[in-house]
Amino acid sequence: MQKLSAVEKPWALITGGSRGLGFALARECARKGYHLFLIARTEEALRQAAGTLRVExxxxxxxxxxxxxxxDSFPRLSKALEEKQIIPEIWINNAGEAYFKRFTQTATEEESGLIRLNVLAITAMTRLALSIMKQGHLVNVASTAAFIPGPGASLYYAxxxxxxNFTMALSVERKNKPVTVSVLCPGPLDTEMLKMRGDKGKRAAFLIMSPQKAARYALKKITKGKRVIIPGLLNKIMVSCTRVLPLGWIAKIIARSNLR
Ligand SMILES: NC(=O)c1ccc[n+]([C@@H]2O[C@H](COP(=O)([O-])OP(=O)(O)OC[C@H]3O[C@@H](n4cnc5c(N)ncnc54)[C@H](OP(=O)(O)O)[C@@H]3O)[C@@H](O)[C@H]2O)c1
Known part of the structure; x- marks a missing residue:
């Protein structure tokens, strides 16, 4: 296959692209020949990530x-893309946050921050992406946690x-459109977010995957427009089990792991 020149390359926009899964997805996109547009809060971490990716x-x-x-971040992003004349062909809403504690121990600022990022920003960014993109692939990052109730991190799982559910429904609404819509549902990944769980995060050690492995698998499926992407056979089996077991049982099992 002929290599694309720097000008002809398409763009991939990735939120939370400075580390963890977002950085791994950025690296995979770069390997597949995309220019990168990375978003996160910390400028220095973004600069470091960009430096590494430029060298590679x-x-x-x-x-x-x-x-x-x-x-105010959504109009700022829209303006920046317009000024640079960038129309992404891959757009991954990956940035998310989690708190691993009982609901009553979660501070109201943590609660509203999580909802603003994991729910409201995903909604606003999806709308923005669909108003800007002409073709390609839009991806929202969920988790295998999306399939079950999660005592000990109830807001995150919810x-x-x-x-x-939002992304799956949208994907059906937009069937046969030039922008495919996928939801990526990784299991536990070896990132900063998992470290926040301390020793509890290591309990399902057999399920923990490297972000690079998850990203490599994800990119293959994203470019094929697969609706729901679950990296790893064990994660797929676990999710299938959640479809047949009563949710009350599952909640008790998760409580034992998260709250012990
Ligand atoms: N790790 C897991 O076990 C796991 C499993 C399943 C799904 N996921 C999902 O995968 C995604 C990435 O997780 P990760 O493990 O890679 O997390 P991570 O290592 O904590 O990285 C999160 C990224 O998002 C950025 N970010 C956080 N808050 C932001 C905000 N308000 N605005 C813009 N950027 C923000 C962070 O940079 P700054 O802090 O500089 O903003 C960082 O680049 C999340 O949606 C997570 O829910 C993770």
């Missing part, structure tokens, strides 16, 4: 520090259920 590949890497839990 020959595409352009643009960064934009934005806090997506703030409403927010990911929103992402899963």
């Amino acid at each position: 590949g020959d595409g352009r890497v643009e960064i934009l520090p934005l806090d997506l839990s703030q409403e 927010s990911k259920s929103f992402v899963l």
Whole structure:
């Protein structure tokens, strides 16, 4: 296959692209020949990520520090894309946050911040993406947590259920359109977010996957327009089990793991 010149390359926009799964997805997009547009809050981390990706590949890497839990970030992003004349062909809403504690121990600022980022920003960014993109692939990142209730991180699990159901429904509404819509549902990944769980995060060690492995699998499926993407056979089996077991049982099993 002929290699695309720097000008001809399409763009991939990835939120939370400075580390973890977002960085791994950015690296995979770069390997597949995309220029990168990365968003996160911390400018220095974005600069470092961009530096690494520029050394590894020959595409352009643009960064934009934005806090997506703030409403003014969406018009700012829209303006930046317009000014740079960038129309992404891959758009991945990956940035998300989690709190691993009982609901009553979660501070109201943590609660509203999580809902603003995991629910409201996903909604606003999806709308923005569909108003800008002409063709390609839009992806929202949920989790295998999206399929079940999660005592010990109830808001996080519920927010990911929103992402899963919203995105699946949208994908059906937009069948046969030039922008495909997918929801990516990874299981536990070896990232900063998992570290927040401390020793509890290591309980299902057999399920923990590297973000690179998840990203490589995800990109293959994203470019084929697959609706629901679950990296890893074990994760697929676990999700299938959640479809047949009573949710009350599952909640008790998760409580044992998250709250012990
Ligand atoms: N790790 C897991 O086990 C796991 C499993 C399933 C699904 N997921 C999902 O995968 C996605 C990525 O998770 P991860 O594990 O890679 O997390 P991570 O290592 O904590 O990285 C999160 C990324 O999002 C950015 N970010 C956080 N808050 C933001 C905000 N308000 N505005 C803009 N950017 C923000 C962070 O940069 P700044 O802090 O600089 O903003 C960072 O780049 C999340 O949606 C998560 O729910 C993770």
